[in-house]
Amino acid sequence: MSEVTLYLANEDAMVALGTRLAEETRGHGILFLEGDLGAGKTTLSRGIIRGLGHAGSVKSPTFTLVEPYEIGDVRAFHFDLYRLVDPEELEYLGIRDYLEDDALCLIEWPCKGAGFLPKPDLTITISPHGSGRSLRLLPQGARGESWCAALALEFK
Ligand code: ADP
Numbered sequence: 001m002s003e004v005t006l007y008l009a010n011e012d013a014m015v016a017l018g019t020r021l022a023e024e025t026r027g028h029g030i031l032f033l034e035g036d037l038g039a040g041k042t043t044l045s046r047g048i049i050r051g052l053g054h055a056g057s058v059k060s061p062t063f064t065l066v067e068p069y070e071i072g073d074v075r076a077f078h079f080d081l082y083r084l085v086d087p088e089e090l091e092y093l094g095i096r097d098y099l100e101d102d103a104l105c106l107i108e109w110p111c112k113g114a115g116f117l118p119k120p121d122l123t124i125t126i127s128p129h130g131s132g133r134s135l136r137l138l139p140q141g142a143r144g145e146s147w148c149a150a151l152a153l154e155f156k
């Protein structure tokens with residue numbers, strides 16, 4: 001599987017990548033978003049959710065663990081597992097129902113849910129780079145691979 005590294009100079013570029021990613025996914029799939037606090041995981045999620053057509057605000061699900069969205073025919077679930085104490089709690093959140101339905105799941109801090117999450121289509125790892133951010137896109141299957149191929153050309 002080929003991984004792709006992108007540099008995004010500012011928040012606008014991050015949101016723009018999210019918009020394009022939303023178009024590529026068409027509202028289906030699983031994305032893991034990795035990186036420290038303040039890396040830009042929620043910023044990218046906001047770009048994706050807005051890109052799916054959501055016009056309202058996108059709040060960080062830090063305390064709720066998950067924020068659901070219904071956008072026309074598309075369902076999206078934005079998780080932030082930072083405060084998850086035990087990965088087993090994901091069972092009580094009904095995570096299986098979210099993942100079985102053909103929705104788009106964005107998962108911040110997937111490491112906190114280890115053992116209770118399925119394999120993602122794509123893992124994006126964000127790290128600070130100068131005044132911007134460097135993003136490593138690692139596809140884990142054909143679907144993620146095709147999203148990456150499209151984005152790599154546009155954001156290089
Ligand atoms: P996280 O969810 O990873 O904790 P947030 O998205 O909440 O991070 O916050 C990221 C911060 O970094 C925000 O202040 C945002 O404006 C800024 N930011 C996001 N993307 C970029 C970027 N590509 N370059 C510079 N700053 C960015």
Ligand code: MG
Pocket residue numbers: 041042060080108
């Ligand atoms: Mg966040």
